[in-house]
Amino acid sequence: METSTQICVGVTFNILSNDSILGKGFYQLTQSKVLKSGEFHFPVFVDEVVNSLVINPDGIYLDATVGGGGHSKAILQRLSPKGRVIGIDLDDEALEYAKQGLREFQNQVILRKGNFKFLREILEAEGIDSVDGVLFDLGVSSHQLDTDYRGFSYLRDGPLDMRMNREQKKGAFHVVNSYSFSELKRIFLQYGEERHAAKIARAIIHARTRQQIDSTLKLAEVIRSCIPASYVNKTLSRIFQAIRIEVNEELTNLRLALEEAVEVLKPAGRLVVISYHSLEDRIVKIFFRENSKIPTSLTGLPIDEYDSKSNQQRIRLKLITKKPITPSDEQKRYNIRIRSAKMRICERL
Numbered sequence: 568m569e570t571s572t573q574i575c576v577g578v579t580f581n582i583l584s585n586d587s588i589l590g591k592g593f594y595q596l597t598q599s600k601v602l603k604s605g606e607f608h609f610p611v612f613v614d615e616v617v618n619s620l621v622i623n624p625d626g627i628y629l630d631a632t633v634g635g636g637g638h639s640k641a642i643l644q645r646l647s648p649k650g651r652v653i654g655i656d657l658d659d660e661a662l663e664y665a666k667q668g669l670r671e672f673q674n675q676v677i678l679r680k681g682n683f684k685f686l687r688e689i690l691e692a693e694g695i696d697s698v699d700g701v702l703f704d705l706g707v708s709s710h711q712l713d714t715d716y717r718g719f720s721y722l723r724d725g726p727l728d729m730r731m732n733r734e735q736k737k738g739a740f741h742v743v744n745s746y747s748f749s750e751l752k753r754i755f756l757q758y759g760e761e762r763h764a765a766k767i768a769r770a771i772i773h774a775r776t777r778q779q780i781d782s783t784l785k786l787a788e789v790i791r792s793c794i795p796a797s798y799v800n801k802t803l804s805r806i807f808q809a810i811r812i813e814v815n816e817e818l819t820n821l822r823l824a825l826e827e828a829v830e831v832l833k834p835a836g837r838l839v840v841i842s843y844h845s846l847e848d849r850i851v852k853i854f855f856r857e858n859s860k861i862p863t864s865l866t867g868l869p870i871d872e873y874d875s876k877s878n879q880q881r882i883r884l885k886l887i888t889k890k891p892i893t894p895s896d897e898q899k900r901y902n903i904r905i906r907s908a909k910m911r912i913c914e915r916l
C-alpha cells in the first residue's frame with residue numbers, strides 16, 4: 568500500500584492510496600485538486616450560482632450556508648458597492664474563516680451564527696425584511712469532513728460528534744449509544760436508505776452492551792463486522808450520513824427553511840439550492856413543484872374557479888430549472904465533492 572503526505576486545513580496527514588480501504592472518492596481526491604494548507608472548502612457551481620442568483624448588483628443576498636465564504640465572495644465580486652450579503656452558518660469555525668476571507672468586503676457583509684430555519688428572524692434582526700436572492704449550499708463543508716475532532720468521517724479517528732453547531736447538546740455519541748434498536752433502524756433506513764439497517768442496528772446494540780462506542784473508527788469497526796466486505800464503503804458512508812442527518816435535523820431544517828426563503832424573497836428574487844444526496848434533492852424538487860403549480864386537488868375544477876385569484880396566489884414560484892443542473896465531466900475532475908451535486912433554481916413571482 569502506498570502512502571502520500573499532503574497538507575489539509577493546516578494539518579499534515581497521510582493519505583493511504585488504497586481504494587479498498589479509503590473508498591474510491593478519497594483515492595481520486597489524491598489525484599485531483601486537494602485542499603491546501605489553510606483552505607476550508609471548494610465551493611461548487613460557483614459561476615452557475617452567481618449567474619443565476621445575482622439579478623440586481625445593488626441587491627441584498629442571503630447566503631444561508633456561508634461555510635468558508637467561497638460562494639459569498641463570488642457573489643460580492645459581482646455586486647456593486649451598494650450590494651450586500653448576509654451569511655449564516657451554525658458553525659463557529661466556518662464563520663471565523665469566512666470573516667477572514669471576506670475582509671475586503673467587510674462593509675458589505677454581515678455574518679451571523681444561526682440556523683437557516685430561522686432565516687427570517689435573523690434577517691429581521693438586521694432590519695431586513697426582503698432579499699433579492701437566497702442560496703443554500705447544503706450538507707457539510709470539506710473542513711467539517713476533514714477535521715478529525717469534528718467526528719464526521721469514518722476515515723478519520725475522532726470522537727463521535729458530527730454537530731455542525733458545537734453548542735448543541737445532542738451529538739452522534741448520544742444517537743449511537745442511547746437510541747433503541749427501532750430508532751437506529753429507522754434512521755438508517757430513512758436517512759441512509761441502507762438495506763442492512765436492521766443488522767447494523769442490532770450489531771450496535773450488541774457492541775455497546777460491552778463497551779460504549781465513542782469514536783468514529785470504533786463505530787466503523789462495528790459496521791464492518793456485520794456486513795459483506797463488498798458493501799463496506801457505501802454502507803459506511805450511508806450510516807454516517809444517516810447519523811449526521813439525525814444529529815443536525817437536516818431534513819426538517821431544510822423543509823422549514825425553504826418556506827422561510829420564499830417568504831423573504833422579493834418578486835423576481837431567486838432561490839438557488841445545491842444538494843448532495845437524493846433525500847435533500849427530493850425535498851427541494853417537491854417544494855419547487857408544489858409552489859410552482861396549482862395543487863393537483865384543484866386542477867379538476869371548472870376553468871373560472873381554476874383561474875380564480877386565490878388559486879393563482881398559491882403559485883409563488885416559477886421554475887428556472889425544470890431539471891437540476893448537474894456537474895460536467897470537467898467539473899467532476901476538478902472538484903471531487905461535486906460528483907453528487909444537483910442545483911435547482913426558481914424565481915419568486
Ligand SMILES: C[S@@+](CC[C@H](N)C(=O)[O-])C[C@H]1O[C@@H](n2cnc3c(N)ncnc32)[C@H](O)[C@@H]1O
Binds near residue numbers: 632682704705
Ligand atoms: C457545503 S457547506 C457550504 C460551503 C460554502 N458555500 C462555501 O462556499 O464555503 C455547508 C455549510 O452549511 C452549514 N449548515 C448546515 N446546516 C445549516 C443550518 N441548518 N443552518 C445554518 N448553517 C447550516 C454547515 O455548517 C456548513 O458550513
